[in-house]
Amino acid sequence: MSPYFAASPDALVDDALAGFALAHADLVRLVPDPGYVTAVAPAPTRVVGLVSGGGSGHEPLHAGFVGAGLLDAACPGRVFASPHNRQVYAASKAVAGPGGVLHVVKNYTGDKINFAIAAERLQHDGIRCARVLVDDDVATDSADIAVGRRGTGATAVLEKLLGAAADTGADLDALVALGERVVAGSRSIAVASAAHTSPATGAPAFDLPAGEVEYGVGIHGERSGRTRPLGEVADLVRDMTGELLGSLGLAPGERVIALVNGLGRTTPMELYGIHRHFAAALADRGVVLERVLVGSVVTALDMRGFSLSATRTDDGLTALWDAPATAPAWKA
Amino acid sequence: MSPYFAASPDALVDDALAGFALAHADLVRLVPDPGYVTAVAPAPTRVVGLVSGGGSGHEPLHAGFVGAGLLDAACPGRVFASPHNRQVYAASKAVAGPGGVLHVVKNYTGDKINFAIAAERLQHDGIRCARVLVDDDVATDSADIAVGRRGTGATAVLEKLLGAAADTGADLDALVALGERVVAGSRSIAVASAAHTSPATGAPAFDLPAGEVEYGVGIHGERSGRTRPLGEVADLVRDMTGELLGSLGLAPGERVIALVNGLGRTTPMELYGIHRHFAAALADRGVVLERVLVGSVVTALDMRGFSLSATRTDDGLTALWDAPATAPAWKA
Amino acid sequence: MTDTTAATWLRAFATAVLDAEDRLTALDQAAGDGDFGANIAGAVRFTLADLDALAAGAAEDEVISAAASAFLDRVGGTSGPLFGLLFQEFAAATRQAGGFTTAALAAGASAGLAAIQRVGEAEVGDKTLVDALSPAADALSALPDDTPLAEAFAAAARAADEGARSTADVRARRGRASYVGDHAIGVVDPGAVTVGLLFAAGT
C-alpha cells in the first residue's frame, strides 16, 4: 500500500499529466498518446524546437518548463524511467522548427538511448536534430564510473538559458554551442537525510541512520556510498560549495547563476536557510552570486534533501536568464 | 536530533528569513528585529497597507506573498506560533497608508490576540486599522468548537484578491467589505496520510495506521478525530468536494476560484492528479471552475497531505485574481 | 520560606519551565500543535535575560514588569501574550500595594484572569489555562491579607494544580486543542499545568 495519493505508479504519472493539462490549458497542450506536452504559444521568432524529457518524479522538471521562452515540448516517462523513443520522436516532429529540433538530455543511459533512437528516426524524416547532454553532478565525477557525470539540477538552468536563446532566433549550431558552454560551466551536488518513498513498494528506497546524510545522492535515490553526519548545516553547505567551485575551477571575481534546489520533502524554510549559508560560502570564496533560484524544481519524489548548483555566467548568459518566460513553473 | 536541515526550530525560522531576504532583495526587505518583511515596490495607487502574518511552517504563506499587487508586509512567528504583537505593530506602522492598515488574520486564538493588541497600539497612535478574519476550514464547523472555523488555504486566495483591490486605491471600508465577502464565500478541507515531523522532537507529530488518512486535519497537525481508509483518491476528492460545496451552498452554474494545495511532502504529480479528480467532481455538480492554483502554498512543514479550497467568484473577483502581482511566490 | 521576592519567584518559574519543556511539548502535541514547550521556554529565557539586565535595586513591580514585557513584546503564540497580560496585572497590583505581598498577588491574579478572559473569551471548563488560573485566583482572594506570601503561593498552586488536573476530563472548546475532539480527552492542558508551575515557583 503506497502512501502516495495515487492508485498506482502509472496512475501517478497519467493522472498528473491530465490534471496538469487541465490546470494550465492556457500554456500547454497534452498529447496523451504517446505522451508529451507542448507549448501553446511559443515565440514566433523561434526557428529551432526545444525538446526535453526524462523519467517522471522530478517535477516541475520538465513539463513545468514548457511554455513561452522555455521548452517547446517535454516527454515524461514513467516514474524514474526515461520516455520511450516514440514519445520523443512524436514530440520532436510536433515542435520542430525550420531549423530543426534540439534535444536537452540528462546523462543517463536510458535517456541517451531513447533520445538517440528518436533522433535517428527524425533524421530519417529529414528533420535536423542535435543534442545537448547535461552532466553536472560532481558526485559521479569518478574514474570508476564509465558513463560520466549524471545530469541533475543544472538542467533547469540550461533549459531557461536555451529557451531565451531560442527566442532570439538562434540556429541549431548556435544553440548547441551555447548549451555545451553552459553545461561545461555547470556543476551540482546533492545530499539527502532520508530517501524518497518508492511508489512501487511504499517503503523508503534506502535507509539512513538518524543524523546521517547521504553525500552525493542521485535524483533517483542512487546511493553515493558516502555518508556523513549532518552536523552543522553551514558546514555541510560550505563543503558542498567547495566541491562545486573546485570542480568548476572558479576564480575569485567570477560570477555564477545558482540554484538551491529541494529534492521533494525539504521545506521552503530549510531551502532559504541553506541559501543563507550558500551565499556566505560563495562570498568567502570571492565568487559573485549574480542570480539565484531557490525552490524545489528538480525533485526526487518525496526525498528529504537538497542540491546546490552553480553555473558560470557572463553578461550574455545573465541576460538570457532574465529574459521573460511564461511556463507553469516559471514566470518572470 | 531533528531531521530538518537547521540547527534548531528557531534557526529554521531565522536562517530562512535571512536567506529569503537575500534571494529576493529585488522584491522584499527584512527587518529582523522585531521580525517582519515588507514589499520594496508596492503600487503607488495604494492608500491602505495590507499586513498579514502567522506562525511559520506554512511557507510560502505569508512572506512569499509580500510584493507588488499582494501584501505590503508579513509577520512570521516562530514555528506554528503566532507573531508577537510588537512584530505586527511595527510592520503595520511601517506600511500603513494614508487610509490606514488592514490586517488579514487566520482564525486562531494566538493570531487574534496578538493582532488585536497591535491594533490597539496602532489606534492609540492614530492609525486606522481594521481586520479581516479568515475562517474557511469546514472540518472545524461544529457546535463543539466555540472558536469557530480555522483559517487555512483560502487565506492565499484572499490575500491575492485584497492585494489587487488595494492596488485600485480602495479604502479601508471597501477592503473590509470585500474581504468579508470573499471569506464568506470560501471553504477548505484538508486530509493527511502522514503527520509532519515536529521540529522540536524530530518525530512525527502523530501516528496514523498505513492506508488511513486523517480527514479534516489542521495545518499545525491538529487531529480531527476522524480517520478513514485512503481508498481511491477519486472517491476521497469527491467527498471533500461535496463538503465544500455543501457548506458554501453552491448551486449549479455558480463559479469558483479553486486551490489544490499541498501540505508539504505531497509531490506535484499527486497534486495535479488530485486536481484531475477535483475538476471532475466540480463538473459533476455543475460548478464552473473558473480559475485554479495547484501547488504547495499553505503548508504544514513536511506533512503528507493536501487541501482543497473553493471561493465563490464573479467577474469582479476573477478580474482581481487575474491582476498582475509580483512576489517571491506569485508572479503573473 | 518567607523571603520570596519577585526575582526569586520568576527565576524559579523559569527553571521549572525549562525542566518541564519536553513534557509541555508532548502535551501540546497530544492535544494542540506542539509548540507550547518552545513558546514558553523561549519566554522564560527572555525573562531571565531581562532580569539579568535589570539595575540592582529595581523595585519589585519593575522586576515583574520586565517579565510582562518579555512575554508580551517578544513572544507570540497564544500563551505568550496571555501570560504577559497576567504579569502586567501582577506588576500593577504590586505597584499599587507598594510591595510584592499576598494582597498584591491576589489582586494581580484576579485582574490577570479578567484580562485573559477579555482577550481570549475562555470560560472555566474550556480546557485552557483559565481552568487553573480561576480557582487559584479564588483561593488567593479567600486568604487573609496577612497570610505569608509563600503560603499564599502554596494555596494558589494547590488550586491551580487541581484545576489543571480537571482539564484532562474534558474536550477543549478554545485554543488549538478544541479542534482535536476526543483526542484531547485524558490529556491535561499544558497552559493550565504551567499556571501550576507559576504559583509553585513562589513557595
Next chain:
Amino acid sequence: MTDTTAATWLRAFATAVLDAEDRLTALDQAAGDGDFGANIAGAVRFTLADLDALAAGAAEDEVISAAASAFLDRVGGTSGPLFGLLFQEFAAATRQAGGFTTAALAAGASAGLAAIQRVGEAEVGDKTLVDALSPAADALSALPDDTPLAEAFAAAARAADEGARSTADVRARRGRASYVGDHAIGVVDPGAVTVGLLFAAGT
C-alpha cells in the same frame, strides 16, 4: 518439449517476469533506482496484449516483431529499448531462417548483443544485461544447428544464469548501478537476471 513456438516462449517469458516483478524491483532498488520491475512488467503486459491482438495465423517473425515494437515503442527506461533491439534481431533472424529455429535463435542473440553494445556501450563485466546475454550468445553459437530448440534455450539459460550470478561480484560501471559504488556489490543485476528468464522461458 520440442514444440516451443515464438508465442509460447514470449507468453512464458511474460509469466516469469510478472512472477519475479517484486524481486526485480528489489534488486534495482538495492543497486539502481527501483523501476526495473515496473518497466519490464509493463513491457511484457504490452507484449501480451499485442500478442492477443495478432491475427491467428501470424508468422513466427511477426509474433516476435510484435514483442519488439511493444518494447521499443511503448516502454522507456534503459531496459525497454535494449530488450526491444534484441527482439528486433530475433525477429529478423527468424524471418531470414524462415522459421523460429535454433539457428535463428543463435543468430538473433549475437546480432541483438551487437546492437545493444552499439547503443549502450557496455562491455562484459560492467554489470549489465550484457553479462548474461554475451555468454548466452556464445553458448548458442557453439551449438549444432540441429539442436532441438528447447535444448538450445536450456543451454542459453544456463550460460545466462551463470553470467547473471557473476554480476554480484562486481561494481557496476554502466547504468544506474554505476553510481552506487560498493553498495552494488553482492547484488545481482536485474537486467542480467531477466535475460536468464528470457531463455528459460523457451525450455
